[in-house]
Amino acid sequence: MLNIDLTGRRALVAGVADDGGFGFAIAKALAEAGASVCVGTWPPALNIFLNLLERGKMDESRRLSDGSLLNFEKIYPLDAVFDTMDAMPEDLRTSKRYKDVGDCSIEGLAGRLVADFGELPLDIVVHALANGPEVKKPLLETSRNGYLAAISASAYSLVSMVSRFGPLMRPHGAFASLTYMASERVIPGYGGGMSSAKAALESDTRLLAYEAGRKWGVRVNTVSAGPFASRAASAIGIIERMVAYVQANAPLGEELVASEVGTATAFLCSPLASGITGTTLYVDKGFHTMGMALEAPPG
Numbered sequence: 356m357l358n359i360d361l362t363g364r365r366a367l368v369a370g371v372a373d374d375g376g377f378g379f380a381i382a383k384a385l386a387e388a389g390a391s392v393c394v395g396t397w398p399p400a401l402n403i404f405l406n407l408l409e410r411g412k413m414d415e416s417r418r419l420s421d422g423s424l425l426n427f428e429k430i431y432p433l434d435a436v437f438d439t440m441d442a443m444p445e446d447l448r449t450s451k452r453y454k455d456v457g458d459c460s461i462e463g464l465a466g467r468l469v470a471d472f473g474e475l476p477l478d479i480v481v482h483a484l485a486n487g488p489e490v491k492k493p494l495l496e497t498s499r500n501g502y503l504a505a506i507s508a509s510a511y512s513l514v515s516m517v518s519r520f521g522p523l524m525r526p527h528g529a530f531a532s533l534t535y536m537a538s539e540r541v542i543p544g545y546g547g548g549m550s551s552a553k554a555a556l557e558s559d560t561r562l563l564a565y566e567a568g569r570k571w572g573v574r575v576n577t578v579s580a581g582p583f584a585s586r587a588a589s590a591i592g593i594i595e596r597m598v599a600y601v602q603a604n605a606p607l608g609e610e611l612v613a614s615e616v617g618t619a620t621a622f623l624c625s626p627l628a629s630g631i632t633g634t635t636l637y638v639d640k641g642f643h644t645m646g647m648a649l650e651a652p653p654g
């Protein structure tokens with residue numbers, strides 16, 4: 356039988372801080388396939404996440420098909436805006452949420468992985484994070500700082516992760532990230548430079564696939580997911596409208612569920628996808644293929 360078997364492989368999923376986003380769904384799918392899963396969590400969200408886990412608030416969503424609970428091998432603090440701790444401003448480093456977590460830069464995480472698991476600790480790295488402080492602002496009203504912050508957190512972070520985690524990957528490793536079709540089509544309301552960040556992420560996916568493929572033999576792909584009401588997406592302010600519009604107009608007229616993004620990403624990171632790199636895989640119920648709306652937007 357052909358199935359996704361990731362037994363004996365270790366994944367790092369960066370961007371998990373609750374059970375309501377794509378990162379969690381991907382972690383769960385990877386665990387279903389047999390991988391051990393470490394996560395990287397943004398320090399401002401770390402304590403709440405640990406607390407929810409400890410109090411069993413996520414037990415239902417952690418339940419795997421064999422009845423066991425999804426267990427994270429390690430939960431690391433990660434702020435993907437910083438390549439090294441030297442780059443972090445002193446006031447942030449000494450602030451309440453950061454002062455006790457240690458080195459939460461991308462390089463710091465690479466060091467922790469090596470210290471915990473040895474020279475080649477990883478098979479799979481998933482970039483499931485984004486941040487655009489001015490996402491609610493139209494591009495015309497976006498400040499330079501807001502724009503650069505969106506690109507830094509949501510696109511450059513992948514470049515930095517591939518360059519720092521690439522050397523830690525075992526043979527046939529795979530990177531995946533999450534993108535959105537606002538990179539190539541106009542989505543009014545998805546502002547603050549987030550559309551630009553996703554365009555950069557997709558372009559970088561192709562170049563990183565080439566450079567990291569030649570250098571370390573790893574694959575780099577991105578999944579273009581349809582709209583889904585995660586915590587981050589809810590910050591956009593129009594996510595319910597986006598979800599309803601896609602459901603009304605996509606070839607498959609049904610709501611996207613996070614596990615569909617989870618299983619597609621697990622496939623992309625598995626040996627079954629060994630011939631696929633540099634690609635953008637749409638997991639959006641086919642919405643990207645449409646050139647004409649069937650119904651007026653709700654509301």
Ligand SMILES: NC(=O)c1ccc[n+]([C@@H]2O[C@H](COP(=O)([O-])OP(=O)(O)OC[C@H]3O[C@@H](n4cnc5c(N)ncnc54)[C@H](O)[C@@H]3O)[C@@H](O)[C@H]2O)c1
Pocket residue numbers: 369370371372373375376377378396397400433434435436482483484485486508533534535536579580581582583584585586587588
């Ligand atoms: N939800 C959607 O509609 C949708 C559609 C397409 C693509 N995506 C993409 O999916 C990915 C995951 O987002 P999601 O929608 O599942 O929401 P989410 O809230 O589950 O995930 C975003 C995560 O990014 C983390 N994060 C933010 N800034 C960070 C930083 N500097 N360092 C480390 N972590 C940081 C947050 O703590 C959070 O855990 C993002 O790249 C997002 O753009 C989402």
